[in-house]
Amino acid sequence: MKTILTSLLAILFATLFAGCNVPALPTVSPPPPAATEAPAETPAHTVTLTILYTDDEHGWMEGQSEGAGAANLLGLWQKQFGYDPADPRFLVLSGGDNWTGPAISTWFKGESMVEVMNAMGYDASAVGNHEFDFGLENMQYTISLADFPYLAANMRNKSDGQISESLGVQPYAIIDAGGLKVGVIGLANIHTPKVTNPANVQDFDFEPYVETLQQTAPEVRAAGADVVMVISHLCNQELRHTTAKTKDLGIVLFGGGHCHESLAEKAGDAVLITGGPYLQTFAWAQLAIDPESGAVVSAKYDVEANRGGPADPDVAAIVAKWRQETDATLGEPIGYLAQTLPERSEPMLKLVTETWLLGYPNADVAITNSGGVRDDLRAGPITIADIISVMPFDNVLIDMKMTGAQIEAFMDAQGKKVFAGGVHQQGGHWELNRTGEPLQADAVYHVLVNDYMYAGGGSYQKLAEYDPEGYDTGIDWRQPVIDWIIARKSTPEQPLDEAIRALGK
Template identity: 50%
Template sequence: MKKLIFLLIFVLLACETADDVVREATIEVPPPTVVVSVPVTEVVSDPIYPDDPVRELTILYTNDEHGWMEGVREGLGAANLVGTWRNQFGYEPGLDSYLLLSGGDMWTGPAISTWFEGEGMVEVMNQMGYTAAAIGNHDFDFGLEALRARATEANFPFLSANTRRTSDGQVPTEWGIEPFVVVESNGVRVGIIGLTTTRTRTTTNPANIVDFEFIDYETAVREFLPEAQAQGAELFIVIGHLCEFEMRDLAARIPDLPVAIIGGGHCNELFAEEQDGAILLAGGSHMATFAGANLTFDTSTDELLSADYGTDYTDDRVTENEAVAAVVARWQAQTDEELEVVIGYTEAGFEQRSAEQQALITETWLWAMPTAVIALTNMGGFRADLRAGEITFGDVVGVFPFNNVLVSVELTGAQIVTLLTRSNEQLAVGGLGEVHGRWFLHKTGEVLEDDTTYTVLVNDFMYAGGSGFGRLAEWDPAGYNTAVDWRQPLIDWLVAQDSSPSETVDAAVGEWLER
């Protein structure tokens, strides 16, 4: 596995509360029956009613898990989620009257997931008993080799019917991507079709998907639903890394197709509604919330007789699934072993995307590479707070989880102002100040001149056109890839401060902001 190696200069070692409930209907779980059709970690037998064509299925849906197997706070992790499913819905891994589905973005988040390129998250989801997952834009973050490795390790398929090779328009199955899967659940053959956001090209590193395109959702569903039917599917579910407006648009376009459920993701939304004959489910994010649906299906007529659906996280979340908890604990121990080296201290901490956190990245770039005078980075890469107290390698990786490197470009003052005023995403800016609408350089005090060329540091995601920054490469086609990891200057700076619990880095960060 590719690992990031930090080269430290001075030492030898070198990305709503659960009390509120949104609920459209109550999910009642009937006595389940079992015909095991997907790999599971434990098979639990339950009654079989072979003569009854009416079957009950329960859908449990998450999305945008982003590697938060431990939970964004105590009681909201993967083990607690499975405990909640057991308490509320009778779920146990291995019962095939339940379908566990993900809308994608399974990793890229805290260090426990990011450092191992999602490997631990896949093992956790295996233990939880997931049936299938859509591929999200961030599932490409570690490159195609890593995606294929995770697909090989998973006991469930990674689905995307609209991801295509630009060379021939086919789904790139050689990278572990499948358009759909047909599984048997409680005697019902269920066709599950996956979709990936069409905005993936600008929301993961474009270098990871150079031969890929992401076609229209409706086109992909209409292409593969008949293939799933030909394989015997009776009930159809679409799981997609799609925002609510895209889910609604898709539902409005395919009312003639027998799609019972459209699942979403990408925008971290939490809802369960019906539109144009389809149930729309979105499970929130970070494994803190989920959506669900209980379906009653007649296998003799292929008719969906009833559907109760909603979102629910009212359980106290104190019950853990021990097997899942054990997997999480093992990965946390491995993370601690590799990343829990203390490199600094902060008294107050630095909130996600705060001015202080922005300065930590951009100003340390300029500190490490003094030939540059300006640093710009998209704030989509700032994924968490940097909490008060000790700062470790793992903290830095968790706050800034993407594996980007620095690129040095030569831009005119006019081009820089265009980026600052017209970018689609808010930028963190280092080396520049603004007074009465005019920008000036911190290093020299000089006013930014339209026709003067300046050395600017950006990340390779931006330079490759991510988040709509395609003009960077147009303006400077010869941008220099420094091969320096974007987190490395921050790590080196933290070590150089030689901070302690009594003398933290807060004051130094404050000085940057006072200029």
């Protein structure tokens, strides 16, 4: 039986993480891994822990392809490793960014994904930047639904330098695993204010990784941990750097995330793993640990595809329940597309920005960040759920004023990170679509941007500097897209494709 003790509110959480009384299944040995380290001599008694690691799940409980969803992943773990959530020799960990993605998770602000992760037996998750997407009140509520802690030792209140207990975030957890007390420290990404809406994290500092671990690892050991691990929302390069700078702390495993990469390697005495995004792949490590010293005497680790796993019926039923609720709420067709619009393609970005201008005709130009568009718009019937999957963030439109010179300077500096509607490049300058005339350097134009950009997310601080008094229209950034699609009354015989190609002309 696994139990979890967090560093704060330990008594309160003791029953929450008490585990269940289902007997452990027999352990099935995994196939020979790609990476293995064997000692010259193994102590007679060791404890082998199996760590199953995912990150950047982004709500893809159904999977991006057939047979690659959460239920299949759990079935694969059961088939390959003999995984049982009640078996204390397993740890299931996440590097964060659990929620924001397709409508089945985004519309319910992560509640559905947390229920899936509870059923899969997750033991802890790092706090990712997208955990903040739906605001702090929702973050607090969704964390309260989890049967596992959300960890970020380097996320501190600006007011007092403490971890935000009220939000439900903890610096670390101590988990009883296979007779060992495993201390798991969480790290949020220090760039979080740039990759979520800065307004949602304005009250927090995100402290440097190395200094945080130098402070926290001794605390975890003093609290009784035999073994220390780190889960984080760090890209592989950051993870390697942090590992190299903390060799003296005896941390046996570092898990990463954020950059949608995968990783399985050894750095000194530590194993580094990153699972990859959308539950398409996962990382695992098996560590044989000397319980007397807490030293890892042998390690196996790898990254594998979520392929070939039989769907776990309990998780499949949870996913089916949320699919039914999504379809009941958002499944009514509003249009029809003959050909798929690829994520972040020019036609897709034109659909977004040009419909903003049609829905808010006071504006001359519309600019969006390409990274805010997160999915293809697939051929066939289009539903509101599809639009939410493409535009998963809860943004509103800001009407701000910029000169022609500022628009040109901003677009040229940002390159492909942004896309503009209402204007086009002609030679070495930008022209206004509706007049065909070049932007006038000193003329003032009304420009629509989303509030994430206006708040300085993604290093777009220049926008608020150009116009500190931007007008919050209160218009959900998806609404003009939805309204335009509905107004077209498209059918399989008369799909939207041609109308999309004509936007901005």
